[in-house]
Amino acid sequence: IISLRTAADWFGTPPPDKPYCPLARDITFSGQHVAAVVAETFERAVAAAALVKVSYEETPAIVDLSDAKAGDGIAIDAMTKEWGDAQGAFASAPVRICAAYNTPREYQAPMEPHGLIARWEGDHLTVWEPSQWLDGMARTYAEWFGVPFENVRLVSPYIGGGFGSKALALSHGAVAACAAKMLGRPVRLVMTRPQTFTGYGGRAATRQTVTIGADVQGKIQSIVHRGVNETSIDGMWVEPLGSVTSIMYTTPNFSSKQNVVRVNSVVPGAMRAPGENPSAFGIESAIDELAYEVGIDPLEIRLRNYAEQDPHAKKAWSTRQLREAFAAGAERFGWSRRTPEPRSMRDGNQLIGWGVAAGTYPVRRAYGEALVRILADGSVEVESSSIDMGQGTYTILAQTAAETLG
Known part of the structure; x- marks a missing residue:
């Protein structure tokens, strides 16, 4: 064994706005990194780590969103979007849908686990690490160790799968860089497969309630969307649950609000369309329920409520060809052969169902240079x-x- 390091040996002070504080003394979730053993070989490091004993002082914990101690959470004012009188229009609508949807925690689990090699040369740090955001990760390393940004070099030939999980510098990277600094030699650290579920956050669990008021022809008069997502005790992650709801369908009355609840879990993070994925799941499921309630084809009801422009800003879309996509998909899929009654379609002895859903993702533009x-x-x-x-x-x-x- 070369060295065993704990929080008392931490080199540098992580910024207060960074949730990934490695080897912290206060433990807030199961799977949190508490110690690091450095050895000449993988086998020796694993054997030595198994000998480490940690004593804990237990305190009450909030396990998940269903925990009674979780409460209503923190209101995220930036996520509030309202126009018209959504509650009043819903109350007076001939057709009313009120549905609740939950999504569980989801994990990226890339084929190549997270790992890196860290090497210091004076106050210059080189990190060989798969990265989805080179500049962002390099800046975090610079902040962690109090060195200029230009002193950090990040080398990332290939990703090995990331799905959002390799976009930020995480606590295991700080541990490796810290150990390399203390020992004056390169250090390699690779996460085990179990640690890919606890060492960093996947998609946050969410709870959503979507209410839709409409007329008997299926024209939407009101949408009310309430969402809650989990975040960690010492970090903040907001999963924008109303992002798709507010722009997908036209309505004269709309209200979307969101809270965040702190639980004893690793801070969640980006995972394949963060926000847009659970938001689309909520509104699209509710639209299907509306279609069933009024007896209208689910594709037709989406076309009847098609948003020709931004429903709130009243601005033209930069690009929106959803109507054309619906038409092309319906033709190629043979949508006209769909029968609306549940359990009415079969493929041999198997019951089958045909459905439709839409989604959107914002256009993000930034300058580039080479x-x-x-x-x-x-x-x-x-x-x-x-x-x-x-x-x-x-x-x-x-x-x-x-x-x-x-």
């Missing part, structure tokens, strides 16, 4: 902090440079 060098031998070198998650970015950059430079 450094291109023409070397003495005539070859070209392209430098960029963009990463390749399977879309072929590296190939595209090479093709772009070749085409541009002839």
